[in-house]
Each structure stands twice: as structure tokens, then as C-alpha cells.
Amino acid sequence: MKALFTRRGALGGCAILAALASSLCFAAVALGLPPFTTAPKTATGSGGQAELFGAATGCHATFDRFVVRGRLATPGYDVRYVSKIVADGSGKTIGLLGTKRIRVVIRPARGHTSGGTNLLPSTLTPKCSNLRQVKKAGDFEGVVSYGLGLSRKTGFRVFRLSAPTRVVIDVAH
Secondary structure (H helix, E strand, C coil), X not given: CHHHHHHHHHHHHHHHHHHHHHHHHHXXXXXXXXXXXXXXXXXXXXXXXXXXXXXXXXXXXXXXXXXXXXXXXXXXXXXXXXXXXXXXXXXXXXXCCCCEEEEEEEECEECECCCXXXXXXXXXXXXXXXXXXXXXXXXXXXXXXXXXXXXXXXXXXEEEECCCEEEEEEEEC
8 A cells, every 4th residue: 555655646746747847848938938959059149249257157957057248249159069179279178077068159259358357267167967067168369169068968048138148058957
């Protein structure tokens, strides 16, 4: 009898989790967020070169997030899975925690002031469920790039927000 009760409890728990996941999916659609896929995502920028001045990570219940803040213009982006992250200029491979890699290229943009002061972190190590580490791969000739180190290959989505301008990358668990 106890095993039957436990099984019913587990089935009820699965039903609750399925309903919660379904409602989160509907919430994302209702908010106009793009779906999670493994396909590359790209968008063009507008208004000239953006000045990127901050980056942060966040660990959430069903996804992990990397956000880059900007000002002066809306930057474009190219975000995709790659086999390795290469430093702009030197071509050296950048080591990251995790076994999968996403390259984030933001352009036209710079991560420093006109006087040369750096405005972006070089490394973030949130050790989230999937997003393990983020490292800057370059800030050169109007292109800022980052590498994301992941535990596993899952779908991701990319979108921009305004006031302030942000490029957001969510990686599903």
C-alpha cells in the first residue's frame, strides 16, 4: 500500500512539474521571448557603435543568463555554438569551465571608453546549473566577443532589451 501511495505521489509531482513547465513556456510566449533552440542567432545593430559597460550572469530555475549592458547605440549580435573559443587578435584558444562552448560576438561595439579604460569584466564564474563560466575573448575594431562555457549543449535564446540597452542570452538547463 505504501508503494502505491508513493507512486501516486510521484505521478502527482510529475503532473505538477509538467504543468509548471507548460505555464513557463506560455509565459515566455506571452512576454514575446524567442524560443530556446540550438541554432545560431543573429541581429544587426543600429545607431552607430555601442559602448558596452557591464556584464553579469544569473542562475535561474530553468535557465542561466548572461547579460551585456550598452549605451549610445543598439548593438547587433551573432551567438552560436562553436567547438572552441579563440581570442581575437592572437588566435589562442581560451580555456573555459564546462565541455560545450557558445561564442557571443557583439558589433558594432566597444568595451572601453574613448580614452581606453576597460568597462567589461574579463571573467565571470557563476557555476550555474549549465552556465559555468564566461570569458571575454576580445574587444578590438568595433567587435566585442565572449565565450560561454557550458556543462551541456542545450537550447538558448537571445534578445535585446531597452532602457537601458541590453543583449540577453538565456541558456536552458
